[in-house]
Amino acid sequence: MESLLDYGVFFLTMTGIYAILALGLNLQWGFTGQFNIGVAGFFAVGAYTSAIFTTPETASHLGGFDLPFPVGIAAAMLASGLIAVLVGWGTMRLRTDYLAIATIGIAEIIRHVLKNEDWLTNGVRGIPGISRPVESEAGLLAVVLAFVALVYLLIERARKSPWGRVLRAIRENENAVMASGKDVSYFRLQAFVVGSAIMGLGGALFAHFNGFVSPEAFGPLYGTFLIWVALIAGGSGNNKGALFGTLVIWILWSGSEILTSRLPVEYVTQAGALRVLLIGIVLQVILLYRPEGLLPEERPKLGKPGED
Amino acid sequence: MIVIDNVSKHFSGIRAVDGCSFRIAKGRITGLIGPNGAGKTTLFNIVAGFIRADTGRVLLEGKDVTGQPPHRLFHRGLVRTFQIPQEFSRMTLIENLMVVPAGQSGERLLATWLRPGRVAAEERRVREKAEEVIDFLQLGHVARELAGNLSGGQKKLLELGRTMMTDAKVVLLDEPGAGVNRTLLAKLCESIRRLNEERGYTFCIIEHDMDVITRLCDPVVVMAQGRVLTEGSMNHVRSNEAVLDAYFGGGAAARGDDTP
Numbered sequence: 001m002e003s004l005l006d007y008g009v010f011f012l013t014m015t016g017i018y019a020i021l022a023l024g025l026n027l028q029w030g031f032t033g034q035f036n037i038g039v040a041g042f043f044a045v046g047a048y049t050s051a052i053f054t055t056p057e058t059a060s061h062l063g064g065f066d067l068p069f070p071v072g073i074a075a076a077m078l079a080s081g082l083i084a085v086l087v088g089w090g091t092m093r094l095r096t097d098y099l100a101i102a103t104i105g106i107a108e109i110i111r112h113v114l115k116n117e118d119w120l121t122n123g124v125r126g127i128p129g130i131s132r133p134v135e136s137e138a139g140l141l142a143v144v145l146a147f148v149a150l151v152y153l154l155i156e157r158a159r160k161s162p163w164g165r166v167l168r169a170i171r172e173n174e175n176a177v178m179a180s181g182k183d184v185s186y187f188r189l190q191a192f193v194v195g196s197a198i199m200g201l202g203g204a205l206f207a208h209f210n211g212f213v214s215p216e217a218f219g220p221l222y223g224t225f226l227i228w229v230a231l232i233a234g235g236s237g238n239n240k241g242a243l244f245g246t247l248v249i250w251i252l253w254s255g256s257e258i259l260t261s262r263l264p265v266e267y268v269t270q271a272g273a274l275r276v277l278l279i280g281i282v283l284q285v286i287l288l289y290r291p292e293g294l295l296p297e298e299r300p301k302l303g304k305p306g307e308d
Numbered sequence: 309m310i311v312i313d314n315v316s317k318h319f320s321g322i323r324a325v326d327g328c329s330f331r332i333a334k335g336r337i338t339g340l341i342g343p344n345g346a347g348k349t350t351l352f353n354i355v356a357g358f359i360r361a362d363t364g365r366v367l368l369e370g371k372d373v374t375g376q377p378p379h380r381l382f383h384r385g386l387v388r389t390f391q392i393p394q395e396f397s398r399m400t401l402i403e404n405l406m407v408v409p410a411g412q413s414g415e416r417l418l419a420t421w422l423r424p425g426r427v428a429a430e431e432r433r434v435r436e437k438a439e440e441v442i443d444f445l446q447l448g449h450v451a452r453e454l455a456g457n458l459s460g461g462q463k464k465l466l467e468l469g470r471t472m473m474t475d476a477k478v479v480l481l482d483e484p485g486a487g488v489n490r491t492l493l494a495k496l497c498e499s500i501r502r503l504n505e506e507r508g509y510t511f512c513i514i515e516h517d518m519d520v521i522t523r524l525c526d527p528v529v530v531m532a533q534g535r536v537l538t539e540g541s542m543n544h545v546r547s548n549e550a551v552l553d554a555y556f557g558g559g560a561a562a563r564g565d566d567t568p
Binding site for chain 1: 356358377378379382383387388389390394395396397398399400403404406407408410412414415416417420421424427430431434452454470474
């Protein structure tokens with residue numbers, strides 16, 4: 001019973017971290033229509049930045065600077081945001097699949113840098129001993145959920161604001177937004193940077209939860225694919241959908257892991273591939289029967305003047 | 309108001325606009341006509357900053373604005389509509405209009421978090437303005453419909469509505485009448501005339517429907533093959549040999565293509 005509870009806490013913490021990543025992606029894809037399939041890159045930069053800032057000094061990688069947890073979080077968001085400024089500026093003219101290819105390339109470059117620049121990241125050996133802000137598992141869950149709530153509220157407010165309206169308009173038709181006097185490039189850059197900074201936050205929380213980061217964790221499957229599936233399944237454009245989709249996909253993903261881990265050893269590897277297939281099939285079914293996701297984008301409630 | 313001075317634009321060998329010059333006079337409704345492929349829309353795109361001219365200049369109220377991006381020109385009072393309506397499909401009609409007003413403080417992310425009261429107050433004003441425009445265009449019954457679900461004619465009115473959400477000085481309309489039924493078209497012309505008379509908007513209208521041009525426009529500029537063929541009143545233009553040749557049907561084929 002106790003182990004089940006422990007598992008529940010572990011599960012919800014992971015879900016919370018991925019929910020933050022999905023909210024960041026929703027800002028980029030769901031609101032603005034930016035096809036970023038390099039989520040893993042910004043996720044990784046956040047995780048490593050916080051790890052480097054908060055671990056004690058060592059010869060095996062840059063720093064560590066032994067700074068407190070909040071500084072690590074802030075630095076992670078800043079670092080991911082800064083990378084996003086560079087990437088966003090460099091890819092300013094790219095749309096749809098072109099942006100997708102560019103971002104996937106950037107995520108891979110980041111992963112290879114993490115793998116090979118030993119002085120910075122300790123290479124494939126990774127960075128161990130990342131401290132937690134609170135000792136207990138439940139306490140950490142509370143911290144993660146508090147961040148989920150904060151990000152959700154801020155992003156939801158932004159979605160309903162004129163700022164979010166311009167982003168959704170950009171998703172629908174850039175020419176008309178230009179004709180409406182908005183600086184489309186500037187808004188697109190903002191969405192990209194803010195979304196990426198949120199992914200950096202998710203990365204930092206992941207680092208502190210896991211206690212260890214290595215390039216392995218930020219491959220395309222865990223770093224990008226699952227987050228995209230969660231958002232699409234949940235309902236892109238809808239922040240509640242991003243949260244709900246993450247929960248559904250993590251239930252499937254962890255649930256199938258519990259099942260496959262009971263198989264004889266020789267089948268476990270194949271079963272891993274089957275899990276990815278299962279997620280793919282679930283996504284197909286959702287797209288066929290609920291093309292806009294489980295919770296489609298909400299239409300804003302606009303009453304008569306003076307109401308609300 | 310606007311001076312188009314010797315503007316040219318080539319697309320991989322095709323001379324879309326070829327040394328075109330004319331003026332859009334303040335307070336007037338200028339018609340821009342010509343056969344398909346005459347370069348009218350390309351010229352609009354250049355004037356509104358959507359594409360860059362190879363050569364030539366565009367002056368807006370005496371200032372050289374050549375090559376400025378659309379959002380800058382918008383803030384100088386230049387607004388355009390599109391030949392094919394460019395609505396935000398998955399947003400409501402009223403939201404489509406509420407995007408337009410400039411300088412909304414809620415367009416700054418920090419303000420939406422830190423100054424919610426101010427943002428909400430401005431938002432109410434923007435919504436009231438949008439309601440006004442919707443009433444003016446008699447679209448009240450579809451104000452909360454997704455713009456993608458509107459009819460072709462309603463989308464055309466939405467395009468016009470956008471130009472009314474800002475203090476435009478000069479409005480470029482690209483075929484506002486195309487695909488609009490007669491009743492709605494009369495309403496559209498009426499709206500344009502009222503905006504011109506009551507709010508002092510300057511218009512330049514590309515249109516193939518000679519009815520619309522005759523009813524609204526003076527002067528009329530005729531373009532063919534990227535150049536200005538002639539300009540003047542509709543009567544003057546109609547009697548011009550070259551225009552008859554190029555546009556009103558020097559041959560049966562031309563008549564079949566372009567007379568409405």
